[in-house]
Amino acid sequence: MSDEIILLGTKGGPALREVGAQPTSSLLSLGGKTILIDCGIGVSRSVVEAGTSLLDIDAIFITHLHSDHLVELGPLIYTAWTTGLERVLPVYGPPGTEEYWRSFLQAMAFDHAIRIEDEGRPDIAGMVEIHTLCDDWSAEIDGVSVAALRVDHPPVTDCFALRFDSAAYRVVFSSDTCHFPPLGRFAEGADVLVHEAMLTAGVDKLVARTGGATRLREHLLASHTQAEDVGRIAASAMVGHLVLHHLVPADDPDFGEVDWRSEVSKTWNGPLTVGRDGMVVPIGKASE
Template identity: 60%
Template sequence: MMNTLTLLGTKGGPAIRPGGPNPTSMLLTLSGRRIVIDCGLGVSRGLVEAGMSLKELDLVFITHLHSDHVLELGPLIHTAWTTGLNHKVIVYGPAGTRAVWAGFLASLAYDIETRIADEGRPDLAGLVEIIEYGPGEVLTDQDLTVTALRVDHPPVTDCFALKFVGSGKTIVFSADTAPFPPLADFALGADLLVHEAMLPEGLDSIVRRTGNGSRLREHLVASHSFAADAAQIAAQAGVGMLVLNHLIPADDPAFTEAHWRAAVTRVFGGSLVVGRDGLVISL
């Protein structure tokens, strides 16, 4: 099994538009494990299109509980179950993840009970283990180690950057965060840094289309990073490659890859990938 990162959903925020990208989700294949990172709308379809059989679902990590990162957690696991999942899935998420899963089970109780009785499926609740994590070491399993760093994403307190180390590779995901200098130390020397990014000149576009103008703008500026901020972290950390993800705006034709590259290359001279749905990056 090759070590790869597949970007399944690359837009920031929960809204979707015709022909546009999906909210945040990724598939990391590392140390023989298939690891889903965040479960925004479209993750199930994205995994299938990436060639993964959902019944092979193994590990899931949720960085925080905003809907564009967790909305399809329950539906993903349920869909995997209807595809033939019969082994344990472990979900690592911040405080509150257990309640999200319990609420999903309650909402689909009729369907789940009917399928167990009518189709002979195993008990879905018994197949899933939720582990709520905080800062520090999250998982050590043979050749795979996962560490979490609390980042700055107000008003969300429990939002975590994640570092995966395995097969001689280090991959860091910023999660959603305002510019956060400790992230440079956390990602020091990483092979790959996946960092959220906004274009300053694109904010007017996203605010105009989404509505709630001044309040939305205040949130975006206080809680997220511009592409140049991501570049600064990547440069300070000396990472091998910077991948821009959770793009804002991601679906405005007025802004192209050239805009993102121009914002980054002034600060970071290393390898740069501008995220798009379905992109596979070899590690």
């Protein structure tokens, strides 16, 4: 198994458009483990299309409870169960993750019971192990060390960046956050930093075509990181490779890779990848 990141969905926000990227999710292969980070809508199909069976996922991390990171957690696990899952699957997420899972199972009570009776499947309730992220949290997953850092994503207070260390590599995912300098220390020396990014010039157009969200512009500007500041974080951490993820906007034809590179290059001159759905990012081999 190669050490790599597959960007399953690279769009910031929950809206789906006729042509455009899927909401956020990533598949990390590191140290022989397959780890899913976030479960935006469409993630189950994206995992399979990336060539990975749902049964091969070793652990799932949810960075925070915004719907574009959480909404398909239950459906993905449940689909894995109907595909033949027979082992305990660990899920790591912020406070509220366990309540989400219990509520999902309640919604699926009829189908769950009838499949146990009719198909002889094991009770899924005992097959999902929820671990709650918090300040100074860390764990070991069969040789891969994981640590969490609470980042600044108002109004969500339980939102966590994640750092994964194998014997060979370090990979950091920023989660959703405004410009948060402590993230530079957290990501120090990472081989790859996968960081959310926003083009401020594209915010007004995005807000104009998103109905029913009168304060969306205010939220975006307060809660996400401008591309130029993403470069500052990467530079302060001296990372080997910067990957832009959770792009805002991700599906506006007026903004493309040239715009992202132009903004980030003001503060970062190292290897840079502008994410797109389905992109495979080898770890330790920077793509430009």
